[in-house]
Amino acid sequence: MAIPFSISSAPLVSVVIPCYNHGKYLREAVESVQRQTYPAIEVIVVDDGSIDDTKAVAQSIEGVTYVYQENQGLSAARNTGIRQSKGELLVFLDADDWLYPDALETNVRLMLQNQELAFVSGAYNLVFTATNEVKSVVRQVRNSHYLHLLKGNYIGMHAAVMFRRWVFDHFQYDTSLKACEDYDLYLRIAREYPVQHHTHILAAYRQHHTNMSGNSKLMLRTTLKVLHNQSDSLRTxxxxxxxxxxxxxxxxxxxxxxxxxxxxxxxxxxxxxxxxxxxxxxxxxxxxxxxxxxxxxxxxxxxxxxxxxxxxxxxxxxxxxxTPPVGEVRFGHLHRYAPFSTQFGYDRGGPVDRYYIENFLGQEADVIEGRVLEIGDNAYTLQYGAKKVTQSDILHVDASNPNATWVGDISHAPHIPDNTFDCIILTQTLHLIYHFREALQTCRRILKPGGALLLTVPGITPIDHGEWKETWYWSFTDKSMKRLMEETFPGGTSEVTPYGNVFTATAFLYGMGLPEVPKTKLMYNDPHFQVIITVKAIKPAER
Structure with missing residues (x-):
């Protein structure tokens, strides 16, 4: 049971509520703050030049500090609230949203547990006023927060975030942005300081016709601008x-x-x-x-x-x-029997399937840690594991390979001890092993309890013309991999995901290079055309 806060030990939390013509919602927002289980709170309403009853509502509520400014926009209003506030911790609540009673207490406890955090964020509910529908938005992000933010704004709502005051000695909301100023701030902070995310629902995000997020054109352009601002800060x-x-x-x-x-x-x-x-x-x-x-x-x-x-x-x-009528398809460069490349596109900028493989490993980089075994070489271990890897091992079938720390066939490797590795990376290799079930059983045996297998296998693919053409035995589907994981990791967890579509499958079969395929084509996945299947399997803890 959590120990209650006393007034003397509780750091002051400033809740800043910018308001522009949302006076009809304002009282509900303020009262949600006043109903908090947390004791040390100040409420600051920043009126951004409203012409409705915002001022009257704010001044009628006891305990509210009311600040007026000429209309300058949401970012400027928040920055004004920061300057007017006194709290060690700050929360920004939009006037048309509200907090659940334990929101501040939940985030304060996490901030006190880790004094290095710049901010902590949680989950929220979407409340659709037209239909009275409520939808929970709960996302699990345990680490690599900056990486996750580069891929999307997993936070999603201002009021679910609590900041330390010192953050605003280094950062302010960008008043040049008409939207996405919160996303911009999260990225800039997470680039430099540790942050944390949890799945406790803290707030209600009211959805109505005046939400700025409904302007798709504005949101698209501004989001891409915010993301582009990070391009010079990328390090890995x-x-x-x-x-x-x-x-x-x-x-x-x-x-x-x-x-x-x-x-x-x-x-x-x-x-x-x-x-x-x-x-x-x-x-x-x-x-x-x-x-x-x-x-x-x-x-x-x-x-x-x-x-x-x-x-x-x-x-x-x-x-x-x-879509052309029957008989009028224009084949163009595809009207040929020979592919553009017989080297999987390596001679044209790299294989199409590498996009899916490296995207998968980037997403799962948090489990590439501790002692890691990779098959063939350790390039991906070094690229995605970085400093989290304490020992990098390589298993190679050829004893003449000078970099191999283990030599042998993974389908029969009794010399590798049980429960040895925190992670195994096995990319585009299983199809070359005739006894692939035995190879998977070896992976399970040599993984530590709780260890992760990161596996990729081909679906729709050319067959090698060179070194591997005589041992190219198999192709797989997501259904076959799910069955194999159920057999190999009973009691464990596995995530099986197919990637590809008819365009990328065709490009891959013709040997086109990755730079030749538009990224928008790569992002679309159609399970009827599986170029790559990825698997993340976790070995269950021993009983």
């Missing part, structure tokens, strides 16, 4: 990969939103259509459902343009994007 390959992934994820997310509005008949301006085409130039099927064809969308755009080069360009794209 994992960070660069996360940055690239984040860019593509945000593009896919907001262009999907825009296409959804278009399909539902919500009118988009010509500029909206331009934005959609700019960030998803091929109008790929990850943004458009089958009910609204690319041709339909492009026809709408073309009709909005009276004349000129833009109309001609879009009309040309319309022809290219149309």
């Amino acid at each position: 390959q994992a960070e660069r990969s996360a940055y690239a992934d984040g860019t593509n994820i945000w593009k896919a997310f907001y262009t999907t939103e825009m296409a959804d509005k278009l399909q539902k008949g919500n009118g988009l301006s010509l500029h909206d259509y331009y934005t959609l085409l700019r960030y998803d130039p091929d109008l790929s099927q990850n943004t458009l459902a089958s009910s609204t064809s690319t041709v339909t969308i492009l026809n709408r755009i073309v009709k909005m343009i009276p004349s000129g080069k833009i109309r001609k360009k879009l009309s040309s794209r319309l022809i290219r994007s149309n």
Whole structure:
């Protein structure tokens, strides 16, 4: 049971509530702060030039410090609140949202447990006013917070975050940003200081028609600007990969939103259509459902343009994007029997499947730690494990390999002791082992309890023309890997994910290089065309 805070021992928490014409919600927000189980709180309402009853509401509530400024925007209002506050810890609550009673106490306890944290964040509920629906947003992020933030704003809501005051001696909200100022701040802080995230639900995020987050065009452009501001701060390959992934994820997310509005008949301006085409130039099927064809969308755009080069360009794209009738497919460079490369695209910038492999390892970098075994070489161990790896081992079948710390066939390796490794990295190797089930059993045996196997296998793939052509035995699917993991790791946990689509599968079969494939095409996954299957399996603890 948690020990109650006393007034004398509880650090003061300043709750800053910016308000612009949200007077009708303000009392509910303030009262949610006053109902907190935590005792030491000050409430500061910053009126950002409202013309409604914000001032009257704020001044009618006892214990509220009211500050007025000419309208300067949300970032400026928060910065004003920081200057007016006295608390050692700060929380920013939007006037149309509210806190649950234990929100401040929960975050204060975590901040006191780790004095190095710059901020701590938690989960929240989305509350849809039109339907009274409540949806919980709970994300688990245990470490590598900066990497996770590069891929997306896992925090999602201002009021779920508690900051230390000293943070604002180094950082302020960027008043030049019309949106995403919170995401920008989280990235800048997490780049330099430790932060923490938990899954306790702290606050309610009211969803209504005036939410800025509903402006997909603004959010897309601003999010990409915020992310781009981090480009000069990236220090490792994992960070660069996360940055690239984040860019593509945000593009896919907001262009999907825009296409959804278009399909539902919500009118988009010509500029909206331009934005959609700019960030998803091929109008790929990850943004458009089958009910609204690319041709339909492009026809709408073309009709909005009276004349000129833009109309001609879009009309040309319309022809290219149309699904051709039977017998009128244009094969172009694909009309050939020989692929562009017989080396998996290594001679054209690198294989397409490496994108999926390295994206997977970057996502799971937190388990590449302690003593790590990698098959063949230890390049991925060094790239993604970095300083977390205490000992790097290499298993190689060839005794002449000078870098091998273990020699042998992983399908029969009795000389490797049980419960030895914290992590095993086995990428694109299982298909070359005839007795692959035995290889998986060896992995389970030599992993420590709680240790992780990071495995990738090919699905749709060319067969090697060179060294491995005589031992290329298998291809897999996500269904086969799930069955294998259930057999190999009973009582453990496993995550099996297929990656690929018809475009990337075709590109891979033809030997195209990774730089030749647009990132937006790589991000779309269709389980009917599995180029790569990734597996993260955790060995259960011994009883």
